[in-house]
Amino acid sequence: MIGIVVVSHSHALANAAIGLAAEMVAADNRPVIAVAAGLDATTFGTDAMAVSEAITTADSPDGVLVLLDLGSAVLSAELALEFVDPDVASHVRLTSAPLVEGLVAAVVTASTGASLAAVAAEAERGLLGKQDHLGGGGGVEAAAVAATDQTVEVVVGNEHGLHARPAARLVGLVNSFDAVVTLTDLDTGRGPIDAGSLSMVATLNAQQGHRLRVGASGRQAAEVLAAIGELAAENFGDEPTAAGQTGSRAAGSLASGSGLDVAIGPAVIAGAGVDLNDYVAGGDEAARLDGAVATVAEELGRLRDASPEHGGIFEAHLALLKDRKPLDEIRAAIAAGTPAPVGWKQTYDDLAKTFEGLDDAYQRERAQDVRAVRDRVLRALTGATVDEAADGGILVVPELDAATAATLAAAKVAGIAVRAAGTTGHGVIVARSRGIPLITGIGDVAVPAGATVAFDARAGSFEVAPDEDAVRRTITERQTERERAIEEADQPATTVDGRTIAVLVNVGSVQDAVEARGADGSGLVRTEVLFGDRRTAPSVDEQAEQFRAIARALQEKPITIRTWDIGGDKPLPFLPQDQEANPFLGERGLRVFRRRPQLLRDQLEAVRRVAAETPVHVMFPMVTTADEVAWALDELGPRPDGLEVGIMVEVPAAALRIDTLAAGLDFVSIGTNDLTQYTTAADRTNTAVAPLADGLDPAVLQLIDHVVRRAGVRVAICGDLASDPQAAVLLAALGVDELSAVGPQVPLVKERLRHADLGQIDTAAVLAARDATQVRGLL
Amino acid sequence: MGVDNFVNWLRDAAGSLHDNAAYLTELDSAIGDADHGANMDRGFRAIVALLDETSFETVDELMKKAGMTLVSKVGGASGPLYGTFFLRFGTALAGADLTPATIGEAFTAGVGGILQRGKAELGDKTMYDAWAPALDAYDAAVAGGADLAGALTAAAEAAAKGRDATVPLVARKGRASYLGERSAGHQDPGATSTTLLLESAARTLP
Numbered sequence: 001m002i003g004i005v006v007v008s009h010s011h012a013l014a015n016a017a018i019g020l021a022a023e024m025v026a027a028d029n030r031p032v033i034a035v036a037a038g039l040d041a042t043t044f045g046t047d048a049m050a051v052s053e054a055i056t057t058a059d060s061p062d063g064v065l066v067l068l069d070l071g072s073a074v075l076s077a078e079l080a081l082e083f084v085d086p087d088v089a090s091h092v093r094l095t096s097a098p099l100v101e102g103l104v105a106a107v108v109t110a111s112t113g114a115s116l117a118a119v120a121a122e123a124e125r126g127l128l129g130k131q132d133h134l135g136g137g138g139g140v141e142a143a144a145v146a147a148t149d150q151t152v153e154v155v156v157g158n159e160h161g162l163h164a165r166p167a168a169r170l171v172g173l174v175n176s177f178d179a180v181v182t183l184t185d186l187d188t189g190r191g192p193i194d195a196g197s198l199s200m201v202a203t204l205n206a207q208q209g210h211r212l213r214v215g216a217s218g219r220q221a222a223e224v225l226a227a228i229g230e231l232a233a234e235n236f237g238d239e240p241t242a243a244g245q246t247g248s249r250a251a252g253s254l255a256s257g258s259g260l261d262v263a264i265g266p267a268v269i270a271g272a273g274v275d276l277n278d279y280v281a282g283g284d285e286a287a288r289l290d291g292a293v294a295t296v297a298e299e300l301g302r303l304r305d306a307s308p309e310h311g312g313i314f315e316a317h318l319a320l321l322k323d324r325k326p327l328d329e330i331r332a333a334i335a336a337g338t339p340a341p342v343g344w345k346q347t348y349d350d351l352a353k354t355f356e357g358l359d360d361a362y363q364r365e366r367a368q369d370v371r372a373v374r375d376r377v378l379r380a381l382t383g384a385t386v387d388e389a390a391d392g393g394i395l396v397v398p399e400l401d402a403a404t405a406a407t408l409a410a411a412k413v414a415g416i417a418v419r420a421a422g423t424t425g426h427g428v429i430v431a432r433s434r435g436i437p438l439i440t441g442i443g444d445v446a447v448p449a450g451a452t453v454a455f456d457a458r459a460g461s462f463e464v465a466p467d468e469d470a471v472r473r474t475i476t477e478r479q480t481e482r483e484r485a486i487e488e489a490d491q492p493a494t495t496v497d498g499r500t501i502a503v504l505v506n507v508g509s510v511q512d513a514v515e516a517r518g519a520d521g522s523g524l525v526r527t528e529v530l531f532g533d534r535r536t537a538p539s540v541d542e543q544a545e546q547f548r549a550i551a552r553a554l555q556e557k558p559i560t561i562r563t564w565d566i567g568g569d570k571p572l573p574f575l576p577q578d579q580e581a582n583p584f585l586g587e588r589g590l591r592v593f594r595r596r597p598q599l600l601r602d603q604l605e606a607v608r609r610v611a612a613e614t615p616v617h618v619m620f621p622m623v624t625t626a627d628e629v630a631w632a633l634d635e636l637g638p639r640p641d642g643l644e645v646g647i648m649v650e651v652p653a654a655a656l657r658i659d660t661l662a663a664g665l666d667f668v669s670i671g672t673n674d675l676t677q678y679t680t681a682a683d684r685t686n687t688a689v690a691p692l693a694d695g696l697d698p699a700v701l702q703l704i705d706h707v708v709r710r711a712g713v714r715v716a717i718c719g720d721l722a723s724d725p726q727a728a729v730l731l732a733a734l735g736v737d738e739l740s741a742v743g744p745q746v747p748l749v750k751e752r753l754r755h756a757d758l759g760q761i762d763t764a765a766v767l768a769a770r771d772a773t774q775v776r777g778l779l
Numbered sequence: 780m781g782v783d784n785f786v787n788w789l790r791d792a793a794g795s796l797h798d799n800a801a802y803l804t805e806l807d808s809a810i811g812d813a814d815h816g817a818n819m820d821r822g823f824r825a826i827v828a829l830l831d832e833t834s835f836e837t838v839d840e841l842m843k844k845a846g847m848t849l850v851s852k853v854g855g856a857s858g859p860l861y862g863t864f865f866l867r868f869g870t871a872l873a874g875a876d877l878t879p880a881t882i883g884e885a886f887t888a889g890v891g892g893i894l895q896r897g898k899a900e901l902g903d904k905t906m907y908d909a910w911a912p913a914l915d916a917y918d919a920a921v922a923g924g925a926d927l928a929g930a931l932t933a934a935a936e937a938a939a940k941g942r943d944a945t946v947p948l949v950a951r952k953g954r955a956s957y958l959g960e961r962s963a964g965h966q967d968p969g970a971t972s973t974t975l976l977l978e979s980a981a982r983t984l985p
Contacts, residue, residue: 009854045818045854048862049847071954075859075896079850 003058011038051080063116101126112175129202148215154232166236179218257436263415281339292380348374400427435744485751489518513553521557523740543606589622650674672719725752793823842869863892906969928985
């Protein structure tokens with residue numbers, strides 16, 4: 001898909017134009033749209049450097065179309081082409097198309113996968129509809145129409161006729177088939193026009209009740225006519241649908257697991273690679289490769305669409321799959337007589353090695369993605385089936401990537417045992433949030449495929465051929481415990497010695513809030529996840545609407561909105577960042593917005609709006625200095641009554657001087673994952689050192705203890721530690737007021753707190769312990 | 780003669796544009812979008828900030844960096860136009876001895892960039908109407924044996940005449956062109972800022 005750049009004097013104008021165009025196409029189908037507009041949010045002007053950066057952001061092998069307003073926008077865009085890589089510049093096109101109409105036409109046409117030339121032509125015809133309507137236009141050539149050999153008639157049922165959005169649906173559908181399609185309005189006699197062109201369909205101006213003759217020719221003529229018949233029967237997608245579907249999940253695709261920490265079942269060994277020994281090469285290796293790549297592309301597209309929350313992972317896999325450079329290499333190898341799977345494997349193995357050799361941990365982790373794509377295509381080539389954990393099986397994997405964790409049938413797999421240690425990798429976090437029983441760090445223990453295995457993450461045990469009866473008794477006990485916990489989820493978490501701890505839920509989607517049981521609100525709304533599947537920044541209205549929906553799902557209990565927490569390992573498509581050698585120590589969280597505050601300002605506007613309607617707290621991530629706190633408060637401006645403000649404590653420096661930072665705040669919330677990795681200087685994504693990054697390390701607990709004693713305001717925990725019932729009790733004993741856990745763990749955390757006597761916990765001994773193992777022994 | 784002369788020029792030009800910002804904006808409000816003074820002032824203040832925190836070894840490095848600063852900070856069409864001017868000016872002086880002849884070639888290269896970017900012709904009521912006679916006067920002075928001071932003074936005087944000659948013209952480029960005949964009777968802001976730049980050069984560069 002081509003990328004699009006909007007150059008304008010005005011930041012507001014560019015964003016509004018994009019908003020208008022974006023409405024036409026589903027979020028997951030939009031091209032990347034980058035903006036270079038205004039010198040800042042309010043100063044009119046254009047900046048050639050910013051244009052060149054936007055072009056680089058939107059760059060795609062399919063090309064980039066640049067739409068611009070007037071005057072310096074044109075000069076700056078031309079100059080920008082001198083700044084970008086000549087290879088990139090060679091496939092960039094500056095268009096004289098009108099900004100608004102051209103952008104709408106370009107976004108719709110680009111979303112169908114059309115070529116740069118086709119998108120540019122459509123954009124340049126963007127005025128046709130308006131000229132035709134108002135008369136006196138002209139000068140723009142209508143698209144030529146080919147003769148067609150099959151026809152059907154459909155009726156326009158839509159109340160407002162074939163207006164922009166239904167027209168866009170029709171054009172998108174037409175362009176997904178290998179056929180030429182024309183439309184003639186039999187009631188007005190207009191046409192035939194090219195149905196693959198949005199501007200031409202718009203000029204048809206077909207009203208409700210008009211009969212259209214649809215003509216088609218080409219290889220898929222019959223198919224496309226049938227599909228158009230169906231689309232027309234559905235009023236071209238204009239049926240009143242439940243509003244605000246974006247961001248919600250496909251029903252059923254993410255049903256959750258048992259939520260237990262113990263499991264038993266036959267071992268399913270995965271990640272061992274695909275066996276190529278039985279592959280018989282033929283004379284059509286290149287065609288087989290193309291077929292396999294197409295199959296996998298379809299598979300990945302389906303996976304992406306089915307799980308918007310993790311769509312980014314599959315989008316990345318698609319990009320890897322379609323990377324031309326390795327494909328060219330493989331085609332050359334095939335031409336030289338290498339069988340397709342051998343060539344594919346060789347090239348992707350090399351690519352994975354290249355990633356593994358990089359300095360940057362985030363890039364290193366991409367090797368996992370390369371291997372995942374490699375194996376998908378190899379399976380498609382060899383016909384091997386994926387070792388899906390059969391009903392009730394335990395998946396044993398060397399490492400758990402987020403894609404696997406996101407797509408396993410959570411309700412079917414009994415559990416996952418990960419050989420690598422580390423409890424904070426992406427895959428582990430995803431699996432845990434889905435309630436799949438999980439144990440990490442089982443090491444090299446020999447596990448024969450199909451052997452019965454069991455684990456108990458609470459006890460830290462993994463057994464081959466276990467005492468099945470004993471395990472099943474434990475499972476029954478835990479189930480009872482869980483059921484009771486869920487039954488009593490709405491009871492407050494008051495400990496035996498009479499302290500009541502607020503237990504809240506972490507949410508990354510409205511669905512998370514809907515599914516939560518017993519939560520006293522949300523202690524962490526991950527806004528970057530909530531809108532992580534978006535290619536363009538959400539508007540203030542859209543953000544406010546999502547925040548409201550979360551608050552409603554939690555019965556208007558307080559929700560804590562964390563401002564965009566991006567950078568490090570969490571880039572956002574609509575806020576490109578410079579490459580950093582060390583992103584975890586670079587522009588993360590609040591730091592990102594010191595130079596470019598606009599996205600943050602929009603978000604704070606949405607927060608203030610919703611705070612006037614329902615209890616809302618806001619917190620800023622990755623704060624280090626009092627200066628940053630002052631800046632953030634300044635950006636927030638005057639706050640409505642009841643809007644509480646806090647910061648996250650993830651940086652040891654912030655923990656140590658919490659009394660300085662918390663002055664003037666209402667609360668602080670400790671992000672234990674980052675605090676742990678910064679305190680232990682251990683990268684949670686690097687399996688070699690991940691065991692060092694243990695949240696129960698006494699050094700981390702000492703910092704938490706320090707924060708509790710010195711903050712002078714409410715102290716919350718929203719990191720993973722709060723989701724571990726055992727750790728939760730310890731945190732409460734240290735004096736933490738509030739815990740925010742992943743959904744499935746909320747009832748369990750509350751249940752455990754209700755049975756805990758905090759006075760019995762020797763916090764002095766815990767803080768003085770020599771390591772995390774000793775801490776666990778004391779609990 | 781060295782980098783310092785050019786630093787002085789840029790600082791002096793910044794002062795002159797700052798002092799004349801209101802005047803330039805007034806000219807621009809008659810036939811444009813009333814931002815030329817503010818835009819130029821913003822761009823050159825950014826150059827001064829750059830000079831305050833960075834020292835430059837070579838003229839080409841200095842002028843290119845100044846050009847990039849204008850590209851990013853000016854905002855209006857004069858950003859890419861003057862930005863390109865300084866970028867080309869700097870490039871032309873890379874490794875060259877600083878003589879009236881080489882500096883003249885640098886001016887010619889810079890104005891070539893303005894033409895390529897803006898596609899203006901003589902009489903379009905643009906900054907080129909000041910640049911074109913200035914280049915001719917500079918080259919003629921150098922050919923006649925003038926030193927740098929003499930050549931720049933001649934250029935600045937010619938630019939001022941060109942600037943004054945823009946008054947009766949009808950604009951054919953930029954925002955002023957939307958006004959058509961109504962743009963006649965007003966002095967072009969771009970030709971005015973060009974003249975200020977050259978007058979500053981005559982004061983400080985030699």
